[in-house]
Amino acid sequence: MKKSNRPLTLAVCAALLAVAAGSQAQDHTTQFTTADGTRVILNSGQAAAAHYGPAPAFEQLDVNHDGFISRDEAQAYIPLFNDFDFIAHHTDRISKRQFENWNRTQNR
Numbered sequence: 507m508k509k510s511n512r513p514l515t516l517a518v519c520a521a522l523l524a525v526a527a528g529s530q531a532q533d534h535t536t537q538f539t540t541a542d543g544t545r546v547i548l549n550s551g552q553a554a555a556a557h558y559g560p561a562p563a564f565e566q567l568d569v570n571h572d573g574f575i576s577r578d579e580a581q582a583y584i585p586l587f588n589d590f591d592f593i594a595h596h597t598d599r600i601s602k603r604q605f606e607n608w609n610r611t612q613n614r
Contacts, residue, residue, distance in 0.1 A: 558585055561609050564602045574599035585613055 533551030567575050573595040576599050594600050594607045
C-alpha cells in the first residue's frame with residue numbers, strides 16, 4: 507500500500523509561499539518584549555541607495571586619453587564601475603557613445 511505524501515507536499519508548498527511572501531516585503535517593523543522585559547524593535551528592509559551625484563565627464567574618466575574608459579578607469583565613479591559589464595557588452599572598455607547612452611538612460 508502506498509503512503510500519501512499530500513500533507514508533506516502541502517506543508518512544503520506553504521513554507522515556500524511564506525518565504526516568497528517574506529522576500530517581497532519592503533520595509534517592516536516588528537516589536538516584541540523579551541522574557542526579561544526588554545523591549546525590542548526590529549526594522550528590516552533595504553538600505554537607502556547611496557547618491558554619488560552626476561557622472562564626471564567622459565574626458566575626466568578617460569585618464570589615459572585613448573578614447574575609451576577601461577575597467578580600472580571606471581572605478582573612479584562607482585555606479586559606472588558597477589554597470590561596467592552591462593555597458594561594455596563584456597568587452598574591456600566603454601566608448602564615449604556607450605557612456606553617454608548609459609548616463610542618459612540608466613544613471614539615475
